[in-house]
Amino acid sequence: MxxxxxxxxxxxxxxxxxxxxxxxxxxxxxxxxxxxxxxxxxxxxxxxxxxxxxxxxxxxxxxxxxxxxxxxxxxxxxxxxxxxxxxxxxxxxxxxxxxxxxxxxxxxxxxxxxxxxxxxxxxxxxxxxxxxxxxxxxxxxxxxxxxxxxxxxxxxxxxxxxxxxxxxxxxxxxxxxxxxxxxxxxxxxxxxxxxxxxYRRSERRHAPGTPFDIRTLDALPRVDISYAYADADGTAVRAFAAAGARGIVSAGLAPGMTPPAEAEALAEAAAAGIAVVQSTRAGSGVVPSTVRLASHGIVPADNLTPQKARILLALALTVTRDPDALAEIFATY
Missing domain, CATH: 3.40.50.1170 (L-asparaginase, N-terminal domain)
Incomplete structure (x- = not known):
């Protein structure tokens, strides 16, 4: 044996x-x-x-x-x-x-x-x-x-x-x-x-025991990533919204900002009921919670990369659409 x-x-x-x-x-x-x-x-x-x-x-x-x-x-x-x-x-x-x-x-x-x-x-x-x-x-x-x-x-x-x-x-x-x-x-x-x-452990919560149960789901809510760059004009954001996105993650310029036209499109998406999360293309660092983001109901991604913010947002949307609750999820996981 x-x-x-x-x-x-x-x-x-x-x-x-x-x-x-x-x-x-x-x-x-x-x-x-x-x-x-x-x-x-x-x-x-x-x-x-x-x-x-x-x-x-x-x-x-x-x-x-x-x-x-x-x-x-x-x-x-x-x-x-x-x-x-x-x-x-x-x-x-x-x-x-x-x-x-x-x-x-x-x-x-x-x-x-x-x-x-x-x-x-x-x-x-x-x-x-x-x-x-x-x-x-x-x-x-x-x-x-x-x-x-x-x-x-x-x-x-x-x-x-x-x-x-x-x-x-x-x-x-x-x-x-x-x-x-x-x-x-x-x-x-x-x-x-x-x-x-x-030598250390990660402090954020993880499975088992999370509210995210995908065992019987047919699909996750559609969440897309919009990559920011100089002169980005929001075309991608509006295309994702037209395609039926329930969430959009902005891979913004560090420290979590976008060109004005892109910011306008993201605000429009949030106003239309699409969950919007602000991440950054920098690869590290925390996107701060700012008056600008809060005024549009946009959730900061903490230090998650855009691709991981997309996963958490899609899972979060299976349990809530409330911006405050989404923000709490991003602060927890």
């Missing part, structure tokens, strides 16, 4: 699962269309058997630009099923492409119903590449998911020997190994060999 901790591994595809033309193919490897399923990835990384009793779970092997709400909903259900089927499960690892990894991680951190550690992992180089980071990233993620210290910290992201909070982490480089960073606050901890070490 195994004395190793039991960890489920769900494979959703991504670079971690990709097989390129040869070992030097580290850029155009998706052209082959070859991606491994969960059990095939584990077979390529036999070292995983030394750190955990891994339960491979097939999902679907795709590139992460193809992952969105329907997958988040399925993953919430799947994690729930795994926890029920394996009472001795120590944690769950989800292999994921890096393009949307931070969005899936944050969505799950707000909607999961299990209190097990859930860790998302990816890689910058395909599993077939010379000096691929896929294998060691996977081992580190399994160790993190199995560690008792990982409980109660929300969804975690592990790459490059670093443990990041789902709410705070973002991808900052196309190809560099140290791409995932938490600009304002830094890592939660590190994985050094067999040692999983934590």
């Amino acid at each position: 195994s004395t190793l901790p039991k960890v489920a591994f769900i494979g959703t595809g991504g670079t971690l699962s990709s097989v390129g033309r040869d070992s030097l193919d580290i850029l155009d490897y998706t052209a082959t269309g070859r991606r491994l399923e969960a059990e095939e990835i584990l077979a390529r990384v036999p070292e995983t058997r030394a750190v955990a009793e891994v339960v491979p779970v097939r999902y679907r092997a795709v590139t992460s630009p193809g992952i969105g709400f329907s997958d988040w909903r399925t993953l919430v259900r799947l994690c729930e099923e795994l926890a029920g089927a394996h009472p001795d499960l120590a944690g769950i690892v989800i292999g994921h492409g890096t393009a949307t990894l931070e969005e899936t991680a944050y969505a799950l951190s707000l909607t999961l119903t299990v209190d097990l550690p859930v860790v998302l992992v990816g890689s910058q180089r395909p599993i077939s590449a010379l000096s691929s980071d896929a294998g060691l990233n996977l081992v580190a993620a399994l160790r993190t998911a199995a560690a008792p210290e990982s409980r109660g910290r929300g969804v975690l992201v592990v790459l490059n020997d670093e443990i990041q909070a789902a709410r705070e982490v973002t991808k900052t480089s196309v190809t560099r190994m140290q791409t995932f960073r938490s600009p304002d606050f830094g890592v939660l901890g590190q994985v050094d060999g067999e040692h999983v070490r934590y």
